[in-house]
Amino acid sequence: MPTTKKRNTKVIADASKEKIFQTAFDLFALNGYSRTSVDAIAKKAKISKGLIYHYFTSKEDILRGIFLRFVENTSLQMTGDGSLPPKAALKQMIDFSISFIIHEVKLSRLMIALVIQPDVIKGINKDMSKLREGWWGVLIDLLKKMGYKNPEAEGYFLGAILDGISLGYIAMGKSYPIEKVKRLIKKKYEL
Amino acid sequence: MPTTKKRNTKVIADASKEKIFQTAFDLFALNGYSRTSVDAIAKKAKISKGLIYHYFTSKEDILRGIFLRFVENTSLQMTGDGSLPPKAALKQMIDFSISFIIHEVKLSRLMIALVIQPDVIKGINKDMSKLREGWWGVLIDLLKKMGYKNPEAEGYFLGAILDGISLGYIAMGKSYPIEKVKRLIKKKYEL
Amino acid sequence: MPTTKKRNTKVIADASKEKIFQTAFDLFALNGYSRTSVDAIAKKAKISKGLIYHYFTSKEDILRGIFLRFVENTSLQMTGDGSLPPKAALKQMIDFSISFIIHEVKLSRLMIALVIQPDVIKGINKDMSKLREGWWGVLIDLLKKMGYKNPEAEGYFLGAILDGISLGYIAMGKSYPIEKVKRLIKKKYEL
Amino acid sequence: MPTTKKRNTKVIADASKEKIFQTAFDLFALNGYSRTSVDAIAKKAKISKGLIYHYFTSKEDILRGIFLRFVENTSLQMTGDGSLPPKAALKQMIDFSISFIIHEVKLSRLMIALVIQPDVIKGINKDMSKLREGWWGVLIDLLKKMGYKNPEAEGYFLGAILDGISLGYIAMGKSYPIEKVKRLIKKKYEL
DNA sequence: AATGAATGAGGATTCATTCAT
């Protein structure tokens, strides 16, 4: 049964790779990329350092993998599948964003860290820019459909609000009045 | 004579310390704190590594010094001296912020890096929080005086916008439509 | 049937082993022994790393195998089968050597690397010495038959010339005036 | 006495740097460049690894330093100062070379290793080529002055002999009949 | 005040080899 065998092996392989992914993600999000050593990942994942380099070409490569997975996982939820009417879609985007900001603080922090570190992680920067501009493109589109006169500026404006809230929430945690601010946003966009 | 001597020495000492300050600031802003080595600072400042540790107890201590100085230098410009009427003061804060975002990209990046790295530089975190909350306190105060119903949320809202714009400008540089967004802000607050 | 099967298996096995041989040889010659990883051999040969250790006990063992095969392949061409008269045999040796130096630069380099690295590949060193001394023994013999007074010294002398030319050609490539030097050799030995 | 102080410091500094030089040289010559670890150098020199990187930018940099020193030390002895008549100068070159081959086997081996490893030590390769071609240039010049018809080929020929002898002596040690071969050379050039 | 030699604990990465399947 070569098929079964193969699948087994694959599953096992995936188990290790997955462990590396998860552990690296936890540590990157917790302590930041550069303060997380490959050694620390190996130790926490209880695997050998060598195995990490069996699955990834470099520490940066792990980060790239994590980032791409993040993109996959969030894109659809973030921007929707285009089936909703503009107003509902905008509402969903904002709700998802605020929810993400609240529940994924560490991940948000990691992503912002990537944004502001241009050269460190070169391979990711382009994708990161694309992602952000993609999101904002969707925002702009929605605002256009909703009849805003200056959808581009409005899109960047709303994008900035969400980014800024994320930063504030990272800095202040639960003492940040995120719900109140959210209500202001909804009021502004009549949602 | 001793007095003069002392003052002279002090001046010379200050010259060295100042050089360290300036150089470290440049490098931190340019390459980030962790990617700047004490050695690099010494070399660029054309002084010895030992001298740095004569004036500062650690690399972190340099950053602390830079940060405190930054606070001193910007606070007044940012928040004004209280002599302006609320609307003018708000206008000044926004203008200064946008100008700072545009002209001090590297410094902005450094500051945001400090915000999102809680533990790295422990001594700074409190001051940083105070600073941000101070700014926002002033904002809230102004909005209150201007008659806004929900000045707290509005203050955090405006603060978030400015932070978000900063992040966007760091990420995209001149392709970020900062002037257009600025106009939206001014329109929103009727400035 | 079992016989055929066995033979088939053998042939397949040989095919894999042969692939390893060839690939390892190429890479050793191209990049040197120590800079060639077992992994690189496996990848280029499109077989698994494990299979290499099925056929060879170690990386060194591969090199040993390559070397022995090299000895087998070149010895006859180098020294002839003893059927030629001394002068013709000497001419053949020189012609073959020069041709080898020109057309097998990488292999020459690998062989010289083995000569000057005594301990690295212990198993080979003896064979290498035997080989060289074998060649020179034949040289000495030929020169003796040709009537040279001091055939031993003359043999080592000629051997040194050929080695030195090889080194020069490795170092300088086509800018080395190998043909002119060859003519000097032929003139010296009246060939 | 800043001068004295400085000189003292310099001397001490030189002592450490010199120790690194000597130790690295010994180990490189004994075991080869790539099989000598920076750690091994540090341990044998009884200094910290860090100090090595205080004086040298890389392991390769140490080798470069050793090589340059070698060039300085041998060039004059090898090629003379041009004051001798051609025949005497040629004699001196040959004598020095043979003596070097006999007494500096490890160093010879290291140098040959450098010649045949093109890319490994990139910075050195050019200098190495220059050095060799410089020596041979002198040889050619001398042979020209001595009235040889084809001085270029003759120069390369003699150069090859000396290189070849070096290789032979490295491979065989004292069982290599170097004196006999030397006599043949002298006879050939009527020295 | 000032120097820079010296340290040693990491940090990322490579690689020959083993082993379960």
Add this chain to the structure above:
DNA sequence: AATGAATGAATCCTCATTCAT
């Protein structure tokens, strides 16, 4: 015969910090 996951020691290099002078 064949795979490739897994190991762990070794390697080059960086860097904050200390200290004698």
